[in-house]
Structure formats: C-alpha cells, structure tokens
Amino acid sequence: MSQKPGQLKMLPITAIHPDPDNPRTDLGGIDQLAHELKSVGQMEPIKVYPHPEREGDWKILGGHRRHAAALRAGLTELNCQVVEVPQNPRLALYLDAMSTGTNHLTLDHLGQSQAIQGMLTEGKTEAWVAKNFQIDKAEVKPRARLASQPKVAKLHERGTIDLLTAADILDVESETGDGSLFDSVVEELEDTRWKQRQQDVTRLIEQKKANAKRDVLRTELTGQGAVEIDSENRYSGRWSKTDAVLSIDEHIAAGHQFDVSTPESVNWWAKTKAKTKQVSPERKAELELVRRLNGTLPTSKAARQQFVVSKIRDKKALTDADDRELFADVVFANDSLTEARKRLIAQAINLPYPEPEGDESEYSEPVRRRRSVWEEQAFELVYKMTLGQQVRLYAWLQAADAEDMSHKFNLYQRDSWEKAARWKPMATWYRRLISLFGYIPDRDEVDAMRLAASQDQQGNQGLDVELPVGAEVTCAGCGQHQVIAADASTPCPTCDGGDN
Structure with missing residues (x-):
C-alpha cells in the first residue's frame, strides 16, 4: 500500500537514506541524542520522501541527526512524516536545513555557507536569501564563498576573522595561482588565538606575497649561477652597488653579486678597489633597518591601500x-x-x-x-x-581659484596650454552645475564660452561645456528672457548687439 503525503508512519531504518547533499557537516552530540532516543523515545518524526532511485525506500529531507543517532542507538525503525517528492529536492534540502528550529542543533558556519551556496546554485538570488533568512544582503555572497574552504569557514566561526577578511583570504589563491601561499596564510591564522583585524591579515597576505615573489626571483638567479651577497660583504666597504646596465649572464661573468631587497628589483654589487671602511655595529644595524624597511614598506603601503578600499566599499564602515x-x-x-x-x-x-x-x-x-x-x-x-x-x-x-577669476574673459580662453589648464577646473564646475544642479548660464557666460571656443586653435575640444539646449536665459544687459538655440550666436534682440 502506498504512503500518502503528510502521513506519519513507522518505517524500517534500513529503508531510510541520508541525502548526500546535506549541508550539515557537523552532526554534533550524536551519542547524547542516541541515549535520549533509547531512554525517552523519538519525540519528533523525521521528514522523508520516496527515494527517486531506490523503489520502496525513502530519502531524508529533514532529520539527518536523528537518523544518525538512531543508527548509533541500534533502533530498527523510525517515526517518519512522508512528504511529496519536492519539485527541486536540493533546494528543498537547503531550505529545510536553514530553517532548523530552536529545538534542534542549528547549522554551523560551514553548513550555513554550503546551504547558502546551494540555494544560489539552484537559482535563488542574494536578495531572496537575505530576505528569507534575515541575512544582510552584502554578507550573502561572502558567506556562500566559505563553502569551498572549510578551514577559512572555521576561522570565521571561531571569531578569528570577519567576513570581509575571509573574502580577502579566499582571493589569495585566485589572484596568485599559488595554493601554497593560501595554505601558509591559513595555517598562520589557525595558530592565532585572538581576533585578527582585517588590516593585520591584509598585511600578512601582502607580506607573504612579497616574500613569495622574492623567493622566486632569488631561485631564478641562483639557478643561473648568481651569488647572493651576504651581510658581511654588504657592509665591508669592499663592495658597492653598480649601476652598470648588464644582462644577468654579464653580471655573473663580471663577478657581481645580487641582492633582492624588494620583489620588484635586484641590486647588483661589484668589488671595489676602495680602501676598506670600518662600519660600526650601530651604523650596520641602522643600515640593516633601512634595508629591511625598503623591503617591507611597499607591503605596508599595499595593505594600507587595501584597508582604505575595504572601508570605501563597506557602506557601514563609518557612522x-x-x-x-x-x-x-x-x-x-x-x-x-x-x-x-x-x-x-x-x-x-x-x-x-x-x-x-x-x-x-x-x-x-x-x-x-x-x-x-x-x-x-x-x-x-x-x-x-x-x-x-x-x-x-x-x-x-x-573651483574656488577659477571662480575668483571668472569675472574676466581671460579665464574662459584656452588658446594656449597655460590658459587651457587655468580654464579646465571652471569648465568642470560648469558641467557639474548644468548637469547636476540645473544651472542655466546667462547670456554673457554663453557668449564668453562660445567666443573662447572659436578662438581655440589648440584643439582643446575636451574643455567645451555643453550648454542646455532650449533653456530660458536672461540677458544681463536688458533683462529680457530668451531661449538658447543649439546654434545661437546672435546677441539679445532687444539689445540688438548693443554693448551689454
């Protein structure tokens, strides 16, 4: 006899199968739940539907923990609520997992990420997910991305990093193509007990990127037979940097030694006949500090800029x-x-x-x-x-400086490089006034701009101001209103070309 949808029935546990797409990766507390099932009994049915590939069997929609605990407890059957085969079984599974009530263990961060990613894959929008599960829309995609990296999801769950920082870490491998670099960042953060600021993680990432580039460059050079200068030679006074423009082979042939202080550049050192200079320990320490800073400050700059970018993108970064x-x-x-x-x-x-x-x-x-x-x-x-x-x-x-000179026609002219540079900020301000503020230039302003454009022999068309066609303006001379036509070049009819 077939099972009617919605009906409750005891089903053999051997006929009930977990969904392999279940986003709940941490079943948590199975032994305790198994003990409760044996001592108290099953308080709530699990939700199943007819298995699409095993005739007569059932697939779990909701209740994977209870099923696992029942197996642990040695139960032979479970009370089940039979539902119709979902139109989209995967989507139904993710929705059920994300809708877990307060009486059940909620999904961990990784499980939520996998469920969110699953819903997006099945066609739901970020806005839909945000609305239905009370998630900030800006967090939906970052949280979904964690589904592919359980270690990063774990760092986020334990509070070591926030979502924006997690996104930065996830970008490491895609940007560099270096999986070992990604692993190195994650491993270092796994050993950290305290919450990490985004800027600190960004600095860590940038430093590891720089070190990786330096190592690649160093390996390439040593592979060709070049020798890296050591600290003793660097400050001995017997070696000095050379500006000779040579190929790597020519540097090696000349006996030069290299120094990779930054990932982007190589310094070559040549022996000098100069008398050996004595460098005090204090001076050597100072020079080493400068050398280190020259190698790390570019990283600080990149991390600082990335920090600012993140704050600009984050709508809630500042009150x-x-x-x-x-x-x-x-x-x-x-x-x-x-x-x-x-x-x-x-x-x-x-x-x-x-x-x-x-x-x-x-x-x-x-x-x-x-x-x-x-x-x-x-x-x-x-x-x-x-x-x-x-x-x-x-x-x-x-536009203050330009405005201060705008009472003279000289400002509007751009028939030389100097005049064009002087007019540019005022032209920009005019464009903003017209397009955003709705400003309508008066007749004298129009005449000044058109006369300056006609005198321009330098081809500075990029400094033209597009005047509002069909806009009503007032003549500064007689106060009469008139409409600017696209080809207007005649003076006010009332003034009739008079001196206004």
Whole structure:
C-alpha cells in the first residue's frame, strides 16, 4: 500500500537514506541524542520522501541527526512524516536545513555557507536569501564563498576573522595561482588565538606575497649561477652597488653579486678597489633597518591601500557623524584652505569672514585671532551639515581659484596650454552645475564660452561645456528672457548687439 503525503508512519531504518547533499557537516552530540532516543523515545518524526532511485525506500529531507543517532542507538525503525517528492529536492534540502528550529542543533558556519551556496546554485538570488533568512544582503555572497574552504569557514566561526577578511583570504589563491601561499596564510591564522583585524591579515597576505615573489626571483638567479651577497660583504666597504646596465649572464661573468631587497628589483654589487671602511655595529644595524624597511614598506603601503578600499566599499564602515567629520577635515585641509576658499565657506554657512578694521593690516595679530576663532566656528557649522551639503560645498571649493577669476574673459580662453589648464577646473564646475544642479548660464557666460571656443586653435575640444539646449536665459544687459538655440550666436534682440 502506498504512503500518502503528510502521513506519519513507522518505517524500517534500513529503508531510510541520508541525502548526500546535506549541508550539515557537523552532526554534533550524536551519542547524547542516541541515549535520549533509547531512554525517552523519538519525540519528533523525521521528514522523508520516496527515494527517486531506490523503489520502496525513502530519502531524508529533514532529520539527518536523528537518523544518525538512531543508527548509533541500534533502533530498527523510525517515526517518519512522508512528504511529496519536492519539485527541486536540493533546494528543498537547503531550505529545510536553514530553517532548523530552536529545538534542534542549528547549522554551523560551514553548513550555513554550503546551504547558502546551494540555494544560489539552484537559482535563488542574494536578495531572496537575505530576505528569507534575515541575512544582510552584502554578507550573502561572502558567506556562500566559505563553502569551498572549510578551514577559512572555521576561522570565521571561531571569531578569528570577519567576513570581509575571509573574502580577502579566499582571493589569495585566485589572484596568485599559488595554493601554497593560501595554505601558509591559513595555517598562520589557525595558530592565532585572538581576533585578527582585517588590516593585520591584509598585511600578512601582502607580506607573504612579497616574500613569495622574492623567493622566486632569488631561485631564478641562483639557478643561473648568481651569488647572493651576504651581510658581511654588504657592509665591508669592499663592495658597492653598480649601476652598470648588464644582462644577468654579464653580471655573473663580471663577478657581481645580487641582492633582492624588494620583489620588484635586484641590486647588483661589484668589488671595489676602495680602501676598506670600518662600519660600526650601530651604523650596520641602522643600515640593516633601512634595508629591511625598503623591503617591507611597499607591503605596508599595499595593505594600507587595501584597508582604505575595504572601508570605501563597506557602506557601514563609518557612522554618518564620522563621515561628516572626515569630510569637514577634508574641507578645512590646511594645504588647500586658501583665503578664496574661506570666503566661499563663509557665504555657504552664513558666517562672515573677519576682515581688517580701521588701520589693521591683513596680517595683524587681532585679525589673525579673529580668523582663528572663525575657523573653529566654521568647522563646527560645516560638521553639522548633511553629508550631501558638505559634498556640494567641497565641489564648489574645487573651483574656488577659477571662480575668483571668472569675472574676466581671460579665464574662459584656452588658446594656449597655460590658459587651457587655468580654464579646465571652471569648465568642470560648469558641467557639474548644468548637469547636476540645473544651472542655466546667462547670456554673457554663453557668449564668453562660445567666443573662447572659436578662438581655440589648440584643439582643446575636451574643455567645451555643453550648454542646455532650449533653456530660458536672461540677458544681463536688458533683462529680457530668451531661449538658447543649439546654434545661437546672435546677441539679445532687444539689445540688438548693443554693448551689454
């Protein structure tokens, strides 16, 4: 008699088979569960469906731990809930595993990763997985990637690394093609007891990459018969670096010795006839430190840049307040905070910039004190702006020098290299104003840009500003409104070519 879907029935344990795609890799506590099954009995049925390849047998959809414990306990049959054959058995298996209730052992990190990867493989989107299992969408793909590397998943589970750091580690082999390098990074982290910051792991990865490149270069050179200079010769005064442009064979033939201080370069040393110099132990230690730093600072730079990249990509890296403080620091950077920029900031925040009074000079102590106080107050006001307001202010400041000269036609000209360089920031600012802010240049601005373009003999077409076609503008001379046509070159009809 066939089993109806949803019906509960005791089935022989020999006819029940685990799903080989089960993402639960750690069944955990089987002995204890086996003891409970023998002493208390099976409290909840396992979920099965007709086996697609074994007629009369069953395949487990949910309850792999109970099945394993029953086998350990020596039970001969299990209470089962029979369900219909899922339309997509693998997807159903992953969904059931991820939906494990509080009365059961939840999936470990590796099991979750394998289930998430399985759902993505079966066609579910990152957004769907995130929504149905309360996972941050940005974490779905990184967590899925851990399915292929159990050791990295274990590092994440025990809290040694976070997901972003795990992604960096997983990229090592794909980027370098060096599996031993990946293993070396993982092994070193496995010996670490404390949580590792992403920047420290990035630095570790970059250093191992650099060391691997250095080893390859060193092996290639020694394989051709070259000799690596040792510390004794390096500071003996009998050897000095040579700038001779020779092939490796020619260096070897000349008796030169090599030094690989960085992965990208090789220094060659030649014997010198100069008198031997005595190098003190202190000086030798200093030179060795410089040599080491020249070899490791490139790694620090790469790790630092990668750290910044990760923070830029991470939408939650900083709070809104932190972002606004950072941008306020950029706005008030000392190397770029010219007087022209300060005056623009003063307009934007409605805090008048202190000017000399009476007989005071521009650089008198009272004026400097007032301006110092102004900068403190201005910083606080800029900090309180929204990030969007700060960005718009900063974009304006980028054009401060050009804006300061924009009252003269000379700024619009670009018929020489120097003039083109001077016009470029204003052209950029015009483009932003028109495309993003909806600004419409007035008639005089239009005339200035078109006249400058007609005089350009240098071919600086990249500095042209595309004017809004069909936009209504106001003549600066008579105040009349008119529409800019695509080929507009005539003056305002009312002014009739007059001097406006």
